[in-house]
Amino acid sequence: MDKIHVTLDQLYQLAHKTLLMMGIEPSLAKRGALTLNAADARGVDSHGVARLNFYDKCIARGEINPNPNIRIIKETPVSAFFDCDNGIGIATADLVMDKAISLAKHSGIGICSAINGHHIGVAGHYALKAAEQDLIGFACAPSRMMVAPTGGKEKMLGNSPNSLAFPAGLSTPPILMDMASTTVPAGKVEMAVRRGEQVPIGWILDKDGNDTTDPADFQNTDTGEVPGSLLPMAGAKGYCIIVMIELLSSILSGAKTGPHLATGGGGMGFFAAAVDPEIIRPIAELKKDLDDYYYMIKHSEKKQNVKEIYLPGEIEHNQTAKRRKQGVDLSAVVAGEVLKLHQKYGRLSAEAGIEDLFQ
Amino acid sequence: MDKIHVTLDQLYQLAHKTLLMMGIEPSLAKRGALTLNAADARGVDSHGVARLNFYDKCIARGEINPNPNIRIIKETPVSAFFDCDNGIGIATADLVMDKAISLAKHSGIGICSAINGHHIGVAGHYALKAAEQDLIGFACAPSRMMVAPTGGKEKMLGNSPNSLAFPAGLSTPPILMDMASTTVPAGKVEMAVRRGEQVPIGWILDKDGNDTTDPADFQNTDTGEVPGSLLPMAGAKGYCIIVMIELLSSILSGAKTGPHLATGGGGMGFFAAAVDPEIIRPIAELKKDLDDYYYMIKHSEKKQNVKEIYLPGEIEHNQTAKRRKQGVDLSAVVAGEVLKLHQKYGRLSAEAGIEDLFQ
Numbered sequence: 001m002d003k004i005h006v007t008l009d010q011l012y013q014l015a016h017k018t019l020l021m022m023g024i025e026p027s028l029a030k031r032g033a034l035t036l037n038a039a040d041a042r043g044v045d046s047h048g049v050a051r052l053n054f055y056d057k058c059i060a061r062g063e064i065n066p067n068p069n070i071r072i073i074k075e076t077p078v079s080a081f082f083d084c085d086n087g088i089g090i091a092t093a094d095l096v097m098d099k100a101i102s103l104a105k106h107s108g109i110g111i112c113s114a115i116n117g118h119h120i121g122v123a124g125h126y127a128l129k130a131a132e133q134d135l136i137g138f139a140c141a142p143s144r145m146m147v148a149p150t151g152g153k154e155k156m157l158g159n160s161p162n163s164l165a166f167p168a169g170l171s172t173p174p175i176l177m178d179m180a181s182t183t184v185p186a187g188k189v190e191m192a193v194r195r196g197e198q199v200p201i202g203w204i205l206d207k208d209g210n211d212t213t214d215p216a217d218f219q220n221t222d223t224g225e226v227p228g229s230l231l232p233m234a235g236a237k238g239y240c241i242i243v244m245i246e247l248l249s250s251i252l253s254g255a256k257t258g259p260h261l262a263t264g265g266g267g268m269g270f271f272a273a274a275v276d277p278e279i280i281r282p283i284a285e286l287k288k289d290l291d292d293y294y295y296m297i298k299h300s301e302k303k304q305n306v307k308e309i310y311l312p313g314e315i316e317h318n319q320t321a322k323r324r325k326q327g328v329d330l331s332a333v334v335a336g337e338v339l340k341l342h343q344k345y346g347r348l349s350a351e352a353g354i355e356d357l358f359q
Numbered sequence: 360m361d362k363i364h365v366t367l368d369q370l371y372q373l374a375h376k377t378l379l380m381m382g383i384e385p386s387l388a389k390r391g392a393l394t395l396n397a398a399d400a401r402g403v404d405s406h407g408v409a410r411l412n413f414y415d416k417c418i419a420r421g422e423i424n425p426n427p428n429i430r431i432i433k434e435t436p437v438s439a440f441f442d443c444d445n446g447i448g449i450a451t452a453d454l455v456m457d458k459a460i461s462l463a464k465h466s467g468i469g470i471c472s473a474i475n476g477h478h479i480g481v482a483g484h485y486a487l488k489a490a491e492q493d494l495i496g497f498a499c500a501p502s503r504m505m506v507a508p509t510g511g512k513e514k515m516l517g518n519s520p521n522s523l524a525f526p527a528g529l530s531t532p533p534i535l536m537d538m539a540s541t542t543v544p545a546g547k548v549e550m551a552v553r554r555g556e557q558v559p560i561g562w563i564l565d566k567d568g569n570d571t572t573d574p575a576d577f578q579n580t581d582t583g584e585v586p587g588s589l590l591p592m593a594g595a596k597g598y599c600i601i602v603m604i605e606l607l608s609s610i611l612s613g614a615k616t617g618p619h620l621a622t623g624g625g626g627m628g629f630f631a632a633a634v635d636p637e638i639i640r641p642i643a644e645l646k647k648d649l650d651d652y653y654y655m656i657k658h659s660e661k662k663q664n665v666k667e668i669y670l671p672g673e674i675e676h677n678q679t680a681k682r683r684k685q686g687v688d689l690s691a692v693v694a695g696e697v698l699k700l701h702q703k704y705g706r707l708s709a710e711a712g713i714e715d716l717f718q
Contacts, residue, residue, distance in 0.1 A: 074639065079467060157656075277611060279437065286613075
């Protein structure tokens with residue numbers, strides 16, 4: 001068996017009970033499980049329950065505080081500045097985003113900045129939360145360092161995940177941008193390392209900052225060490241985007257970046273913003289124009305052999321609808337890792353199988 | 360003589376008197392000349408006085424209204440929604456940005472959205488205005504259409520110029536991102552057309568939406584027609600960025616996009632935002648952290664044969680300082696075009712030379 005078929009709700013329940021088992025404070029365990037489930041729903045499998053093992057390691061290392069004292073350091077009618085006290089990022093970022101949404105509902109705009117956060121999971125989850133409440137949403141974070149500045153060879157920067165979402169139209173889904181700012185994620189290069197495949201020029205640099213097609217120049221196949229770096233998307237333009245996202249998410253709040261972050265991302269900043277479009281014009285008018293724009297692009301002429309033109313976020317939106325209806329094939333490798341966690345914590349016996357995770 | 364050496368102030372005076380000559384309302388002529396001068400100072404020569412001829416054509420076509428009735432349709436303590444009445448974009452966008460700055464000074468945040476605008480010139484000018492007043496600045500606009508959606512072959516999208524700037528540190532200049540979202544600007548492909556040179560894969564598509572290295576597939580060398588399209592930077596990621604910037608700058612306000620814009624960009628939207636970082640934490644603390652971040656990147660290890668690592672906007676910042684001190688070599692071609700304008704308006708005689716522009 002290389003996979004097990006489960007419902008999205010089963011995956012939520014699994015994430016929830018696993019986070020509780022790890023000692024995550026109950027309200028944060030619920031938020032964190034919802035964030036992971038959003039990734040599993042959208043087809044971003046790398047950022048769903050597949051991450052539970054990573055978070056467990058971060059707790060064990062003392063990077064994540066399971067019972068943080070999250071507090072607002074400073075608040076204005078349009079902003080809040082949070083100290084997340086090293087809580088689990090997938091939950092604290094969700095709480096911070098909710099505050100930006102609540103400020104936007106009261107004041108038209110809300111921005112929130114945070115220190116002492118951690119890895120936030122899939123960035124699109126946060127912007128989409130705002131969009132689902134008819135607000136424009138934006139969220140961004142730094143990441144552990146993996147990128148050298150243009151002209152450099154030393155990893156100093158993260159991949160700057162960021163997301164921006166608009167409300168749904170009258171008959172069209174929310175348009176959502178959700179991306180990291182390197183050409184490819186590290187996982188894609190690691191896969192090439194495992195498979196012994198070459199990668200295109202433009203993905204990675206070797207330890208001296210030179211272009212290479214050999215993924216072993218990025219990551220040592222024996223030791224797992226990473227002497228190379230990931231290239232920003234679009235060359236120097238991507239480098240600029242990465243820097244600006246780090247300024248917004250880390251430097252604005254005084255959070256850590258690059259070499260100052262703990263291994264898994266401990267000490268990260270976070271930035272979230274929400275805008276109520278009603279401060280500009282009635283939402284019904286905007287929704288009508290969003291539909292028109294959507295259909296204008298959707299129905300423009302396709303190149304040969306292309307079946308459909310997609311708007312940003314549309315593929316993930318369709319995937320969510322499909323998975324809600326049909327469920328998800330969870331990889332047995334991922335399920336096996338979660339099973340081991342439950343065995344480690346003594347919640348399941350050594351004889352238990354992955355199906356027992358869903359009892 | 361292929362160039363004429365002038366001071367930045369002489370270029371400002373030239374832009375100012377030319378805009379006045381074209382009939383632009385005096386307060387807008389001043390703002391517009393300052394926007395053009397910012398481009399000439401930063402080394403973005405394509406967006407300085409070189410554009411005067413383009414704006415003159417837009418006025419002649421009736422796209423630009425020299426004496427617009429600019430009004431605020433809706434205002435809140437954190438926002439303003441402008442109707443720019445088809446005024447010249449390099450001036451109306453400047454006025455809209457100033458309003459965002461003023462709102463941010465009063466309320467901590469200000470966002471402004473505008474309809475019935477026009478080509479805004481260099482986007483970085485607007486974000487930098489905010490940064491020079493110790494605010495975070497953001498500005499973006501659509502552009503005339505030149506890009507097909509990913510999978511498409513029909514031009515539907517612009518290149519989405521956008522800019523984001525942070526205040527200067529204690530001893531470091533403002534960090535500024537200022538870019539359009541295609542791999543290269545149209546001008547760079549047009550130059551290859553004129554020179555009969557091939558271009559790299561990833562710059563352009565032909566009329567059928569296929570990759571090509573022949574710039575004549577983009578622009579017909581005889582007719583000047585443009586059957587091809589520019590590629591977004593970074594593939595589908597750049598396409599997403601382009602769409603999101605169009606949503607912010609055009610769809611939010613109900614402005615025109617793509618096929619609905621007049622030839623030169625008549626009817627464009629504009630979006631400007633400013634945030635006072637003091638709503639998060641004291642500016643002095645932020646400035647200290649901006650310095651640390653700047654120097655951390657600046658002094659990271661360089662790859663071989665690289666003399667210096669630059670932060671976003673640093674090269675243009677240095678260029679500005681240099682040009683303020685040493686002046687600018689203005690291309691005789693550009694000066695000749697402006698001379699023809701002054702002759703057309705009867706301000707200079709048919710015998711006048713380009714040096715007469717600076718009398």
